[in-house]
Amino acid sequence: MFKKTISTLAATCFFLIPFSGTADAARIYKTVSYYTLSGTTPAQLDKALAHKGPYIKSTGSRHPGATTISFDPRLKLVQDGRYCKVASVSVDVHAKMSLPRWKQRSTTKSIEMALVWDTLSRDIQRHEESHIVIARSHATKIERSVKSLPYRSNCNLLKQDIEKTTYNILLDHENAQRQFDRAEAVNFDHRFINLLVGRLQKLEQAKQ
Template sequence: MLRILLALSLLGLAVPPAAAAVVWRNYSYFSVSGKTLDELMIELSIRGPQVRSTGQRHPGATKLQFNTRLGYTEGGGKCWISAATATIKARIILPRWKDRRKAGRELRIYWDALAADIKRHEEGHVVIAKNYASQLEKELAALPRQDSCKPVAQQAELQIEKVLEQYRKESERFDRVESASFDRRMQSLYQYRLERIESGRLPEP
C-alpha cells in the first residue's frame, strides 16, 4: 500500500539531464508480538501503518514523494524544457516480530516467508514509481516549444498530473493482483523455504 506526495520545482536555470529517475529509500519498522499465526495477523491488522487512501491498516506501507525539477531554456523567441529530473523519496514501513524466540519452528519459517513477501511487495511499489518517474522525465523533455515559458510550465503541470494518475492506477492494479494471489503465494513461499532449510541450503530459523 502507498501514499503519494508531489513536490514540483520549476527552475529558470538549466539543470543536467538525468539518465534515470533517482530513488532515495528510508526504512522504518513497527513491532508486533504473538506466538501463533492468528495472534500475529491480529497484531498486523492493529499495529500496521494506516494508509490514508483506504483508511485501513496494512502489514506494510510505502509513502512516496515525487520531486520534479525542470530546467527552461529560451532562444529564438521560444521557450522549452531543456532538462527534467524526477526524484523519488520512498519511506518503506515494515513489521518486526518481537516474540520470535518464543515461537515454534513452523511459525518462524512462515514469518520469514511473510516478512520477505511484505518487503518485496512494498519494493514493488517503488519500482513502479521509478518506471513512471523515468517516463515522466522523457515526456516532459519532449513537450513542444512555446512562445513563452508560462504555457510550457502549464503543459508540464498537466503532464505531471497525467503520469501520476497513470502511476496511481498501475499501483492500485498491482495491489489487487497481489491481494488475490496472497494465500496461494504464501503457501508456495512457505513450502519453498521449508524445503531449502531441510536440504541445508538455508539455516534453521
C-alpha cells in the same frame, strides 16, 4: 495464516510537484522504519498486525506494510530566441517504507512460526519495494515525456504543457499502484503457499 490482514496489502502515495531549480540525475531516496509486533502464536501475530500496522487514510484501515511516495521534479527552461524549450529535467523519488518486526523472532522455538514469519515478512518487504519500482518507472516517464515536449513561443505556454503532461502521468502512476495492490491481494493465497513450499524445500535440501 495471516490471511485476513495480508490480503489487503496497500500503499499510499502523495505527489509533490514543485518545478524549480537546476536539474540533476534522478535518484531514489528510501527510508525504512519498523514497528514491533509481539506474540507467540499465529493468532496473536495476526491480531498484532491488524492493530499496529500503519494506518492508511485512503483505505481507512491498517496494513502490514506501507510506502509513502513523493516525486521531486527539477526543471530548467531556456528562452532561445523566439522559442522556449526544456533544457533539462529530472525527477527524484522519495519513499518512506514502514515494515513489521517480530519481537520474539530470535527466541522462538517453533520452527513453523519462524518459517511462516520469515516468509511473510519478506513478502511484505518485496511488495513495498515493488511500489518503489512502479514509482521509479513513472518518474522516468515524466523525464522523457517532458524532455520531448516541442518548443513553444513562450515559457508560460510550455509550463502549461508540462503541467498537463505530468498530471496525466501521475494519474497513470496512481492507477498502476492500485492495480498492483488488487492483483497482489487476489493472488496472495497462491503466492504465499508457493513461497512456503519453496522455503520448506530449501530447508529439506540443507538437511541432506
